[in-house]
Amino acid sequence: MKRKIFITGVSGFLGWHLCQKLQPTWDIYGTYFSHPLEIPGVKSAKINLVNESELKNLFLSIQPDAVIHTAALSQPNYCQNHPTQSYAINVQASRHIAQLCADAAIPCLFTSTDLVFDGLNPPYAETDPVNPVNIYGEHKVLAEQGMLEIYPQTTICRMPLMFGNPTPTATSFIQGFIHTLQQGQDLKLFIDEYRTPVSGTTAATGLQLALNQNIQGILHLGGKERISRYEFGQLMVEAFQLPKHHLQACRQTDVNMAAPRPQDVSLDSSQAFSYGYNPPPIAAELATLSSF
Numbered sequence: 429m430k431r432k433i434f435i436t437g438v439s440g441f442l443g444w445h446l447c448q449k450l451q452p453t454w455d456i457y458g459t460y461f462s463h464p465l466e467i468p469g470v471k472s473a474k475i476n477l478v479n480e481s482e483l484k485n486l487f488l489s490i491q492p493d494a495v496i497h498t499a500a501l502s503q504p505n506y507c508q509n510h511p512t513q514s515y516a517i518n519v520q521a522s523r524h525i526a527q528l529c530a531d532a533a534i535p536c537l538f539t540s541t542d543l544v545f546d547g548l549n550p551p552y553a554e555t556d557p558v559n560p561v562n563i564y565g566e567h568k569v570l571a572e573q574g575m576l577e578i579y580p581q582t583t584i585c586r587m588p589l590m591f592g593n594p595t596p597t598a599t600s601f602i603q604g605f606i607h608t609l610q611q612g613q614d615l616k617l618f619i620d621e622y623r624t625p626v627s628g629t630t631a632a633t634g635l636q637l638a639l640n641q642n643i644q645g646i647l648h649l650g651g652k653e654r655i656s657r658y659e660f661g662q663l664m665v666e667a668f669q670l671p672k673h674h675l676q677a678c679r680q681t682d683v684n685m686a687a688p689r690p691q692d693v694s695l696d697s698s699q700a701f702s703y704g705y706n707p708p709p710i711a712a713e714l715a716t717l718s719s720f
């Protein structure tokens with residue numbers, strides 16, 4: 429009989445990819461909030477994770493053998509403008525999940541972010557000090573710290589920027605880029621913002637590895653290439669044969685955004701690489717995706 433895994437946020441971009449990856453080996457119980465969906469082989473339930481008693485009742489009725497907590501308010505600009513809501517879901521609900529996992533003594537994986545860093549001293553290893561520059565990053569740091577305090581066996585996976593095909597209820601950042609270029613409109617991308625992106629599929633493989641190898645503490649799951657948003661756009665134009673001349677370079681200072689953005693939060697993920705995590709080149713990942 430398969431063991432039971434509880435995955436929060438299966439209606440999200442990463443949660444859906446995780447279900448595809450884990451479905452053959454786990455009995456999956458997933459949650460959604462505002463986007464109902466059916467995933468073959470996954471039992472899904474609607475829940476507002478900030479409702480502690482609702483979460484506890486669902487958790488106790490499932491009695492999972494492991495948890496992966498991906499649900500979040502994941503848009504930095506939205507969190508900047510809605511800090512109370514961000515704190516409730518990104519910090520308080522995460523701490524509550526760690527408590528439930530501690531009480532049941534089961535593996536607890538949390539998806540944090542490269543945005544816990546200020547971007548001034550890349551690449552960042554797990555041991556480097558955090559210093560977030562926006563509310564989203566601050567709340568992820570508070571969640572990491574709170575979860576580890578409540579349950580030191582928690583696995584904190586810091587995720588990089590992720591891309592991939594749209595899922596039934598979520599998209600990644602590339603869909604907007606592709607749409608803009610396909611409409612013949614200009615797309616301005618930063619030449620001074622660097623990340624270490626991976627696809628949703630690769631990110632899910634990294635989380636599976638962390639779970640299977642029972643890694644505890646912090647683990648970086650970045651890709652192998654440090655790349656600017658603009659360079660990423662160039663690879664995308666190539667992969668999807670999009671009109672090149674509409675891709676334009678700009679700087680972070682050219683755009684007004686609610687949340688300040690760090691310049692270079694490239695992750696040093698050599699620890700995960702040594703465990704067997706092996707993200708393919710970005711161009712190769714893009715070549716497997718669709719431009720629709």
Ligand SMILES: NC(=O)c1ccc[n+]([C@@H]2O[C@H](COP(=O)([O-])OP(=O)(O)OC[C@H]3O[C@@H](n4cnc5c(N)ncnc54)[C@H](OP(=O)(O)O)[C@@H]3O)[C@@H](O)[C@H]2O)c1
Nearest residue numbers: 437439440441442461462463476477499500541587589590
């Ligand atoms: N995407 C990235 O590039 C990236 C980079 C670094 C880290 N991360 C982290 O990775 C994780 C997954 O990101 P993602 O891009 O997959 O996020 P996403 O697509 O925005 O999905 C967020 C998920 O959280 C759920 N959710 C939001 N508020 C909720 C609430 N109050 N109660 C219950 N569920 C709620 C959403 O449910 P509904 O849609 O049904 O409302 C959805 O399933 C997040 O923790 C994020 O911070 C993401």
